[in-house]
Amino acid sequence: MEQEVIRCEEVLYEYSYFEKKEGLGGSIKDFFFREVKKKKAVDKVSLSIKRGELVGLLGPNGAGKTTLIKILIGILQPEEGEVRCNGYIPYDRKYEFLKKIGVVLGQKSQLSWDLPAMDTLYLLREIYEIPRKEFDERLDDLAEKLNVKDKLRIPVRKLSLGERVKCELICSLIHNPDILFLDEPTLGMDIVSQRFVYDFLNDINQTRKTTIIFTSHYIQDIENLAKRVVLVKGGKIVSDGTLNQLKENYKTERSYVIETDGTKPELEAVGVGMTKLSDNKYKVFVDAESAVLKSISLSNVVSIDEDKMELDEILESIFG
Amino acid sequence: MRKYWYVARNRFMVTMVYRSDFVFAMAVAIFRTMISAFLWRAIYGGGENSYMQGYSYRELVLYLLLTNATSLIFSFELCFKIGQLVKTGRLTPYLYRPINILYENLFESIGASAISMIVFSAVMLFFDVHGSGNGNLFVLKLLYFVLSYILWVLVLSLIGLLGFKMIQMWPLKPIMRGLYMLFAGILFPLEFLPWKLGGFIKYNPFGLVGSTLTQVVMGRIGRREIESMILGMLLGIVIFYFLYNWLLKKSLKLYEGAGA
Structure with missing residues (x-):
């Protein structure tokens, strides 16, 4: 049986915030009294990840993906539920645990902005107590694979975004962690750099058996990387399975392109999503084929074509 | 440790x-010393041989030079850095690496003021060899300097924890600067303060790294008092260390790692 490296049970995390009252009066009231509100960022999430899996956490902005990652790496302490990562309680932040994880959080660089990446890597060699020979070999291998050998001695502020992310990846993997956490790893990258990162992560996952958990809202990331897709919405997991399973599950949810005489099709009975494509074309998502046929009024319909859903459309229908 | x-x-x-940052900081310290020196020259009224609270004009200028030099070493950067890290969420990388935040901050501060520290230690040695005070106390004075630095970092780290509660830390800057100017004795020795408690004020954290440190270097404080202060600082370091760790644990619960 494959070893479980991450286990979350009924994990709950709430953010505190306050709503600013409108106008000057509101601002004065707020100055003396602020009503603190809570928002569930992670809502009773249960998740199990086995060693060597490559898992994509996919969801719209504010879905709770990054919060879940922060809980798993020990930045946030869940208010309820139990989390185990590599056998440790992440929030205890024991050195033995931290030495076995690698993290890349898009905007929270661990690279020193004014120094070459090499200087940060020397520091990481000491932090993770990596023997020099091992460090040199691993660095050589990672820099070669990511094609940044000649960039390691240039101050980080002079590097492009893609080069910086590649250096971040080296920093996160230089100590050969068991689990790699990536938050939006390809955000803002060009297609060539994205391709490099996909190939690299797939290689690391296969050759080193590193468990990789990444968040994204890019379809390309999911299609190129994730062997398993966990869909997160409103702090809850709404789907968990392989990419094929996801497509299979939504096979019953078909979509149709309806051409009309210019007026809107009457679909009240269906109660599912409809988007306007052009003046006389509409796309309709339905749960069951029969439902739409029964409820649609054909008086203004010119034609109906089945439109097989692509991954992005499936996600649009879930997150929309 | 490596x-x-x-x-x-x-x-x-x-x-x-x-x-350029280093050069500008040095220029500010020199200008401040010059302004204070001119002011005190007027107060002394050109009387080269007159004394105030045991200071001749020349000794006072030397005092001002040294205290202003200490301000290059004991900066407030750390205090506001923690607040900034919390506000921007950039504290996160400090938390997922197996490294102690307090020690990391201490050694970052040492790295930031290494040049000034080396120069100041050399000045300290020079005064010990050629000064008029009790000679041969260099090791003791150096120990005082090191401990006062550690205590300073701890005090700033403690104040910096306010950054977990306050969104903006900058309003603290003028307050801190004012307290430092007054209680570190940057403009005049703390003995010049009219209060009866003046004798105790030199033991405040600002005073220990400013006025009192300068007087230790100038040989105006004897072995016994330096030893007492070293013991006091050791006690302070232990207390502040535990207090910091306790408060950090509590403060981290407030940290949400702002932004993505």
Whole structure:
């Protein structure tokens, strides 16, 4: 049986915030009294990840993906539920645990902005107590694979975004962690750099058996990387399975392109999503084929074509 | 321990990148000393041989030079850095790496003021050899200097924890600067204060790294008092260390790692 490296049970995390009252009066009231509100960022999430899996956490902005990652790496302490990562309680932040994880959080660089990446890597060699020979070999291998050998001695502020992310990846993997956490790893990258990162992560996952958990809202990331897709919405997991399973599950949810005489099709009975494509074309998502046929009024319909859903459309229908 | 050496080394290299910052900080300290020296010249009324609270004019200028030099070493950067890290969420990388935040901050500060510290230690040695005070106390004075630095970092780290509660830390800046100017004795020795408690004020954290440190260097404080202060600082370090760790644990519960 494959070893479980991450286990979350009924994990709950709430953010505190306050709503600013409108106008000057509101601002004065707020100055003396602020009503603190809570928002569930992670809502009773249960998740199990086995060693060597490559898992994509996919969801719209504010879905709770990054919060879940922060809980798993020990930045946030869940208010309820139990989390185990590599056998440790992440929030205890024991050195033995931290030495076995690698993290890349898009905007929270661990690279020193004014120094070459090499200087940060020397520091990481000491932090993770990596023997020099091992460090040199691993660095050589990672820099070669990511094609940044000649960039390691240039101050980080002079590097492009893609080069910086590649250096971040080296920093996160230089100590050969068991689990790699990536938050939006390809955000803002060009297609060539994205391709490099996909190939690299797939290689690391296969050759080193590193468990990789990444968040994204890019379809390309999911299609190129994730062997398993966990869909997160409103702090809850709404789907968990392989990419094929996801497509299979939504096979019953078909979509149709309806051409009309210019007026809107009457679909009240269906109660599912409809988007306007052009003046006389509409796309309709339905749960069951029969439902739409029964409820649609054909008086203004010119034609109906089945439109097989692509991954992005499936996600649009879930997150929309 | 080696990892902290690399922390200091990297920070020192960053300081080397921003050489103008160092030059400007030194220029500000020199200007401030000059202004104070001219002011005190007027107060002394040109009387080269007159004394105030045991200071001749020349000794006072020397005092001002040394206290202003200490302000290059004991900076407030750390205090506001923690607040900024919390506000921007950039504290996160400090938390997922197996490294102690307090020690990392201590060695980063050492790296940032390494040049000033080395120069100041050399000045300390010079005064010990050629000064008029009790000679041969260099090791003791150096120990005082090191402990006062550690205590300073702890005090700033403690104040910096307010950054977990306050969104903006900058309103604290003028308050801190004012307290420092007054209680570190940057403009005049603390003995000049009219209060009866003046004798105790020199033991406040600002005073220990400003006025009192300067007087230790100038040989105006004897062995016994330095030893007492070292013991006092050791006690302070232990207390503040535990207090910091306790408060940090509590404060981290407030940290949400702002932004993505």
